[in-house]
Amino acid sequence: MGTRRSDGQGFRDLAVMLPISAALLLMPPLIRIFATPGTLGGIPWIVVYIFAVWAAAILVAIAVARHAHQAPGGDPEARSDPTERR
Amino acid sequence: MLPVNLVVLVCLAYVSLLFLVAFAGDRKASRGPSGWLSSPLVYTLSISIYCTSWTFFGAVGSAARSGAEFVTIYLGPVVVFAGWWLFLRKLVTVGRVYNTTSIADLISARFGKSPALGALITIMALIGTTPYIALQLKALTSSFQVITFPAGAVVAASVELEPDFVTAFWVAIGLCVFSILFGVRNINVNEHHHGVIAAIAVEALVKLSALLAVGLWVVFALADTSATVFENAPVSLANPDSFGTRWVALCFLAGAAVICLPRQFQVTVVENTSDRQLRTASWLFPLYLFLICLFILPIAIAGLRFLPEGSDPDLFVLTLPLTAGQDAIALLAFLGGFSSATSMVIVSSIALSTMISNHIVMPIAVGLGMVASAGGQTTRGFILRVRRTSICVIIMLGFVYFWLSGTSGALAAIGLISFCGVAQFLPSLVGGLYWRRATQAGAITGLSAGFIIWCYTLFLPSFEGAFLLSAEVIENGPFGWFWLKPHALFGLTEFDPLVHALFWSMSINIALFIGVSLLTEPTPLAQLQATLFIDVFRRQTESELSVIRRTARISELRQLAGRILGPEETILLFQAEETHERSSIASDELISLVEARLAANVGAASARSLVSQVVTSETIGVEELKRLAGEAEQIRAYSAELERKSQQIEATAAELAKANRQLREIDIQKDEFLSQVSHEVRTPMTSIRSFSEILLEHRDLDEARKLHFLGIIQSESFRLTRLLDGILDLNTQDPGEQTWENEAFDPEAAIDHAIETCEPLARAAGVKIRRRRARNVRVIGSRDRLTQVFINLISNAIKHNPNKGPEVMVSSLRRGASYEARVKDNGPGIAADNRENIFIKFYRGRDALASGVGLGLPISRQIVKRFGGELCLSEGKAVGAEFIVRLPMYRTKAGEA
Amino acid sequence: MFKTRVLIVEDEPNIMESLSFILQRADFDIDTAPDGVEALRQLRRHTYSALILDLMLPGISGLDVLRSVRSDKALEALPVIVLSAKGQAADRKAAETTGATAFITKPFSNAEVIDRVRELTGG
Incomplete structure (x- = not known):
């Protein structure tokens, strides 16, 4: 019980943190750090950075979606699926 | 160039394929909407109508002009979908649960089913979308023109093409036909447009693979090696200034648009059938966008490098393969653009037609009494005609807009302008x-x-x-x-x-x-x-249904439902009611049910207006409502509180359990103690009674015998008295309660006295007492009490020693500022789990060896505590039990102990 | 004639003395044992008509002695009078289920002990 609840908590935190951190990473001022002329293997830093953050966001989103599937009771609000009502 | 006939033929073949897919989708859906039609993959692909021709052609153009900025249009949606848990989940659930038909319906339903709000949003959406549709028509025609340009692609890329309105017109007509055929077969929006969605999903795959094909060709064939792709990248790409307010604003706009655009709302919310779909889309849609964007920059850079100065970057996707003679890739690219433009127009026109019919035409029709007076199927037919006409009007409005503004550059920025409008x-x-x-x-x-x-x-x-x-x-x-x-x-x-x-x-x-x-x-x-x-x-409660109390005749309600829902559904809807009772007045539940079904067809606001026409009285329980809101608030607060408190409660429960355990243990100890006391008292009593009886009965005893027996009686009486004193001591031993004379004395004297007292006992048990002493020690406290402690320890050591050669060692020494005395025996020792228990009141050694253990140790420990010292068991693993008494030494004024 | 022989197992010397005195006066032959080990040794060595057994003994408890007695073929029928100073129902019950013939609570009346021994030894 204890672990399940903390799992649910962790998953909810992740689900909330994902868009916030993705937005922060992709907005100025953070993104400006990578707006430099250098390249990584011929690809400009800024391109590498944006697509890396993007890929990471997708991976975390996969984890969140998988977890949301496993623990549908993760959110106390969502304890009942309203669609069952009808 | 490609021959016009070939291109037209390919287009027609492709469109026929889409028709087939849509037709198959609708056929399958009519036999039960399950399987791949409602799969998360198809759902996600339908959401990708976000990528219109504005993406397909325009993203490369934007990248060529302003570097990385194009990517903002996709980052916003990525954040929104990755953060589905925060907002989209709620939006989609509301839409699904309340059979929402459009964004106008959802907002107007939320604000009291307001018709005004619905109409306002519909007009705003229409104004915002018409130019956007025009943009798609323009993309369709110009891509067709470029790919069939007689003078070749290089020229086509660099000259300003006069828009071909004839082509545009026929394309528009084709789109109308497709949208009407598959988009408006039934007026119930919530039966979902499975056919259209299936076709849209195919188009999504086509546009993705087309863009990927062009990208891969550019990276691996056109540029010499993939490493040189970014060699000619414009410096502006890494310019920090491009990541300012405009960057943030564009991300925000795109995020808002992916929710608020009528077509996006249609595919994301209205067409949604399960939570599972959204869960998958939360990562699959960002992945789709990722793939779409992957080759945008390489294509833009290649276009700038290989195509003549002044070429329209918005058509690089098409002109690059054309100039290189890659007709197959060019054709695929053309089909990709065709797909992205047509899918956008189709879904937009369907979504807008629903809005127009439900929020503009229906309210007017209801207001004019047209629905009430119409009979049977007429109303359904009317709504269908309205929807179909709306689709034609919307697409034609787009065409007219394109026609009027075709030569100006006004269309270029219309994507973002439209975003800002719907935001x-x-x-x-x-x-x-x-x-x-x-x-x-x-x-x-x-x-x-x-x-x-x-x-x-x-x-x-x-x-x-x-x-x-x-x-x-x-x-x-x-x-x-x-x-x-x-x-x-x-x-x-x-x-x-x-x-x-x-x-x-x-x-x-x-x-x-x-x-x-x-x-x-x-x-x-x-x-x-x-x-x-x-x-x-x-979970909604019954009381919510009873907030609105309405009365209506079943016959009238039934008539109304029949007009909008059609006979089959009406019969199903009223079946249950009729078998139940033959009452002529409809229940609140039935009225609400009918309204909900109507809302799924004509929107919440119109449904309410319609139902209001047959309702004779309506009251909304304001008190009920307040209670309801209060309840919801309380539940929210309560669940938060509960969450917070659950840990506290757990901790408290653990403490309680511990206390309970202790209580139970104490209870057991008390029982054992009483049993022990009983034994302790009964033993001397037995001797006393028995010998008194002997003395009474046997008068012939000699004097010596008599005296001996009397002596026993006397000593057993003393034993009883001591025992009772001990019990009383135990209960009054709390610090401060007893008079306690403080004097400095030599503890060795107390030990000597104790050994002396125990001597007879030791002799009787054959125990040898050995002694080692400390010198020049003084402690402060009660000498008699300390003696009592040592008597207790030594007599215990004697009594509990079944060893063959029993021995007790009493040693004492100075250790730093304290005095330490040890009483050690060579008996069986004390079990580890009993080490602390033996000091607890009422506790008696579990393996009852002999009598007399129960009272002494707790009292002794209390006494030693009052000396400021401690009484404990030695940790040593040696044979037997070793008790240690540590006392602080008394210091004289000279500091000498 | 032979006197009836009784073994008394009791760790309290005074009680032992009183029991010995009254039973001797009642014309019984008395052997004594201060603990269970000694008692079992004596039981094996001699034949007794009855056993008076205290429950609270150092080392092997009275109940253990009773258990060994009852598990021994030769001693199966030996009348055993259990003495207990605790006198709780639980102790009486434990003694009876283990095989005590009689149960006497301390402090006892001398007459009761003598009567019970006589009764059980058929004397």
Whole structure:
């Protein structure tokens, strides 16, 4: 019980943190750090950075979606699926 | 170039394929909508209508002109979908649970099923979307022109092509036919457009693979090696200045648009059938966008490098393979663009036609009494005709717009302008789903103000003086009032026009939405709707249905349902009711049910108007409503509280359990103690009674015998007295309660006295007592009490020693500032789990060896404590038990102990 | 004639003395044992008509002695009078289920002990 609840908590935190951190990473001022002329293997830093953050966001989103599937009771609000009502 | 006939043939073949897919989809859906039709993959692919021809052709153009900026249009949606848990989940659930038909329906339903709000949003959406449709038509025709240009692609890329309106017109007609055929077969929006969605999914795959094909070809064939792709990248790509306010504004706009665009709302919310779909889309849609964007920059850079100066970057995707003679890739690219444009137009027109029929035409028809007087199937037919006509009107409006503005550059920026227009829905949408206090007046004021500012600062100026606002006004403001200049309202000049318009329209929209909401009271119906929408994840209670009390005749209700829903569904709907009772008055539940079914067809606002026509009386229980809102609030607070307290409760429960255990143990100890006391008392009593009886009965005993027996009786009496004293001591031993004389004395004397006292006992048991002494020690306290402690320890050591050669060692020494005495035996020792128990009141060694253990140790420990010392068991693993008494030494004035 | 022989197992010397005195006066032959080990040794060595057994003994408890007695074929029928100073129902019950013939609570009346021994030894 204890672990399940903390799992649910962790998953909810992740689900909330994902868009916030993705937005922060992709907005100025953070993104400006990578707006430099250098390249990584011929690809400009800024391109590498944006697509890396993007890929990471997708991976975390996969984890969140998988977890949301496993623990549908993760959110106390969502304890009942309203669609069952009808 | 490619022959016109070939291109037309391929197009027709492709369209036929789409027809087939749509037809198969509808056929399958009619046999039960399951399987791949409602799979998360198809759902996600349908959401990708977000990528229109504006993406397919325009993203490369944008990348060629302004570097990384194109990517913002996709990052916003990525954040929104990756953050589905925060907002989309709620929005989609509300839409699914309440059979929402469009974004106008959802917002108007939330604010008390307001027809005005629905109409306002429909008009705004129509104005925002028409140019967008025109843009698709333009992309379709110009791509067709380029791919079939007689003088070859190189020339086509670099000359300004006169738009081919004939082609555009036929394309528009084709789109109308497709949309009508598969989009408006039934008026119930919630039966979902499975056929269309299936076709859209195919188109999504085509446009993705086309863009990937062009990208891969550019990277691996056109550029010599993939490493040199970025060699000619424009410096502007890494310019920090491109990541300023405009970057943030574009991300925000795109995020808002992916929710608020009518077509996106249609595919994401209206067509949604399960939570599973959204869960998958939360990562699959970002992945789709990722793949779409992957090759945009390489294609743009290659275009700038290989195509002649002045080529239209918006057509690089097509002209690059054309110039290189890669006709197959070019054709695929053309089909990709064709797919992205057509899918957008089809879904947009379907979504808008639903909105127009439900929120503009229906309210007027209901108001004029047309629905009430129409009979049977007429109303359904009427609605279908309205929808079909709307689709034609919308697409043709797009065509006319394209025709009128075709030669100007006005279309180029229309994507973002459209985004900014629909973003005005966002405050009402978000506020409606989270803020109970939001009112209809607030939403209408905010939306109108935002819309007017958007028109004035962005939409109208985009015509560059050709429509309503003259170039003069755009440049200098109306009547020369510079502070009303459309691109610098109130002198705000430092932003570019888009950011400027977004700032003013959104700030004023939000400010008025909140401000007016706070100043006005929501209607009871709006309050009820707010509760239903905001608490959509909470299981709804019966009491919510009973908030609205209405009366209507079943016959009239049935007639009404028949007109909109058709005979089959009406019969099903009323079946249960009729078998139940033959009453002529409909129950509240039935009325609500009919209204919900109607709402799924014509929208909540129109459904309410329709039902109101047959309802003879209506009351909304304001008190009920307040209680309901209060309940919801309480439940929310309660669950938060519960969450917070559950840990506390757990801890408390653990403590209680521990205390309980201790109590139970004490109880057992008490029982054992009483049993022990009973034994201790009964033993001397036995001797006393027995010998008294002997003395009474046997008068013939000699004197010596008599005396001996009397002696026994006397000593056993003393034993009894001591025992009782001990018990009393135990209960009054709390510090301070007993008189306690303090004197400095030599503890060795106390030990000597104790050994002396125990001598007879030791002799009887054959125990040898050995002694080692300390010198010059003084402690302070009660000498008699300390003696008592040692008597107890030594007698215990004697009694509990079944060893063959029993021995007790009493040793004492000085250790630092304390005096330490040890009493050690060579008996069995004390079991580890009993080490502390033996010091507890009422505790007696579990393996009852002999009598007398029960009372001494707790008392002794208390006494030693009062000396400021401690009594404990030695930790040593040696044979036997070793008790240690540690006492602080008494210091004289000289500091000598 | 032979006197009836009784073994008394008791760790309290005074009680032992009183029991010995009254039973001797009642014309019984008395052997004594201060603990269970000694008692079992004596039981094996001699034949007794009855056993008077205290429950609270150092080392092997009275109940253990009784258990060994009852598990021994030769001693199965030996009348055993259990003495207990605790006198709780639980102790009486434990003694009876283990095989005590009689149960006497301390402090006892001398007459009761003598009567009971006589009764059980058929004397």
